[in-house]
Amino acid sequence: MFVAAEIKKNTYYDSVYLMRITKEIEKTEGVIDVLVGMGTELNKELVSSLSMMTKEIESLGPNDFFVVAKIKREEIMGVVTKKIDSLMNEKKKNNVKEHSPATLDSALKYNPEINFALISLPGEYAIEEAKKALEKNLHVMLFSDNISVEKEIELKLFAKQKGLLMMGPDCGTAIINGIPLAFANEVSRGNIGIISASGTGAQEVSVLIDKLGSGISQLIGTGGRDLKDEIGGITMIQAIEALEKDENTKIIVLISKPPSENVAEKIFKMLNNSKKNYVVNFIGSESKNVSNSKTHFAYSLEETAKMAVELANKSTVRNKEVDAKCKKAIEELKAKEKEAIASAKNMVGNLSVQRKYMRGLFTGGTLALEAMNILRGRGMEVYSNLAGDERFILSNANDSYRNACVDLGDDVFTRGRPHPMIEPSIRNERLIKEIRDEDVLVILMDCVLGYGSHENPAGEIANTLNLAKKDMTNEENDSPIIVVSIIGTNKDPQNLKESIIDLENAGAIVVFSTAQATRIVAEITKSIGEC
Structure with a gap:
């Protein structure tokens, strides 16, 4: 050697x-x-x-x-x-046909009309480049992480002073003037604006809005820490002010993991004076009393999208064709869920009796959090590597225990490795491990399509499922039930229809929202009397 x-x-x-x-x-x-x-x-x-x-x-x-x-x-x-x-x-x-300027200065020289910079560099360099961009009056989307809170505050205050948006650090999703940036999907334009501190949360909501026949005016990411006490919601507040003035935005959606109480109160005070309708989903957080009747609280990403579309349809001249498309899409979602539950319960009858636990393997942290909250709301004890009730924190994120939801995009898994949305081998390895566990009844997963994601995430899941089945010594129909929530549109670089076919051919149950998939999992575990 x-x-x-x-x-x-x-x-x-x-x-x-x-x-x-x-x-x-x-x-x-x-x-x-x-x-x-x-x-x-x-x-x-x-x-x-x-x-x-x-x-x-x-x-x-x-x-x-x-x-x-x-x-x-x-x-x-x-x-x-x-x-x-x-x-x-x-x-x-x-890349030979693409013009790739070597520096920010040369990019501006090539096109002086540029007013937006997307920065993805190691943290120590990203700070300097973000400041340069702000100094040149560019809005900034900072994809990079590993940037201190102090530097984040410094950049955001500098941007605010200049009347610019500082999206990030760790801002993974945006759609600006119809252009998807970083991890984002190809969705229709419309009158619904999204401001989000959660990348995959914003992706699911924007995709469902598209599926329900509506569209997005702007999707502004803030970075995951924006609603913490230290940052004070600087970017979200600026984005609210911007979309309040935007004539093309009639409905505004706010998405975040639980914000600090002080920041939430500050935002809710703003909403009390708003002229527009808001849908708020601060995942896992209790709603506060808001005196403005235009503010509506949603408790899942699916509900957030439905509520936003319903309000959007009411805000414009009634269009029978649009209303009919939305109604048909909702009916299709309900029918798909009903069919999936029946199929899953039929599968349960073919499994060996010792199988009793669920495992959630997520590439999106917000999606994992939502699934965990829904299951816990139904009385299940769910362990996780996500912050929350200390009694249910996994002692080792690499080993599931009883019912568990794991965020595989967490730093413990991605240190020195690509995020599983980009390179799925982290989850593929874990999926095989969970399938081989004879205690596992059902496995819940997300499959996120769109720009930035792996070129064929559904194919990766399907190939892993087929490989795992071949390796199993017991009967094929005795492997765990697989439930997948797929996030994507027919306009995404990956083929949505083919992705669904690949997953279903590999034996997975496929639905279109995290809430749907989680309800199916809850029904499966309920059918054997486990919680």
Whole structure:
């Protein structure tokens, strides 16, 4: 066994892309372990933990590129480097027609009309670039995380002072003037505005609004910490003020995990003076008394979308065709759920008696939280790696216990690895593990389509299910029931219809909202008397 490394000084590549290359190189015959990355402290820690540290890598800085591999024979390193060069060249060819300015200044020189910057860089560089963009009067969407609260406050206050929006850090979803950014879906334009501190929450609501025949004016992300006491809801408050003035927005939807009480109170006071209808879903949080009759509280993402569409339809001249489309879509959703429950109960009769627990394997943290809250509301004790009741925190997020909902996008799983929405291997591995657990009755999952997501997330789930069934020693129909909530539209880069067919052919029950999927799971567990 040998450890070999190759280094390129002052050569920067996107970290997510390098993680994908690592996954490809891992498949090379004779490679025991490999890491392709930049010389950040985190990556050097990972190299060390894999027992591949060399003096050359130890001396690298964050702008230096490296490949290090544990290999069976020395000559295999040549195969590895050739494969990496080939993958890099393929990416360059795919981007050859795109104009890619090297700096913010050159981008503005190329197009002086630019007024928005999307930034995705390591945290230490992202702060500097975000400030530069704000100084040049650009609104900023900061996808990057690992940025301190102090720096977030500094950036947001600076943006506010200049009358600009600072979306993020850790802002993963937006649709601005009809253009999906980062993790977002291709949805119809309409008169419903969304302001969200939750990426996957906003995705599900926007997709359901589209399915119900309505559309989105703007979807503004705030970053996950915006409604914490320290930040004070700076971006959400600015976004509310902006959409209040927007003539194309008639209904405004607010989405967040539970905000701090002080920030929630500040926002509710604003809504009391609003002229527009609001739908508020602060997931898992109690609604406060709001004197304004135009503010409506929803308790699931599904209900949020339905309520927003109903209000949107009332706010415009009645259109019989639009009303009929919405009514038909709601009826189809109900019929799909009824059919799914009947199918699931039929499957339960074929399972062995010892199966009794549910497992939720989510790529979206907000979706996991909603599922957990719905199940707990029905009397189930659900363990999780999400914050909440300390009695039900998993002692080890890598091992489920009894009924469990796991957010696989949590830092404990993604340290040095791509988010499972981008590269699903984290969940694939966990899914096989849960299927092999003879105590597991039903597995609940999300499948998020759209820009930013894996090119075929449904295919990944289906392939894993088929692989797991082949490996099982017991009868095929004795594997756990699989319930999947799919988030996507027919206009997304992935094919929604084909995705549904792939999942159903692999034996999964497929529905269109987290709430629907969770209700089905609750019915399944109820049918065997477990909670």
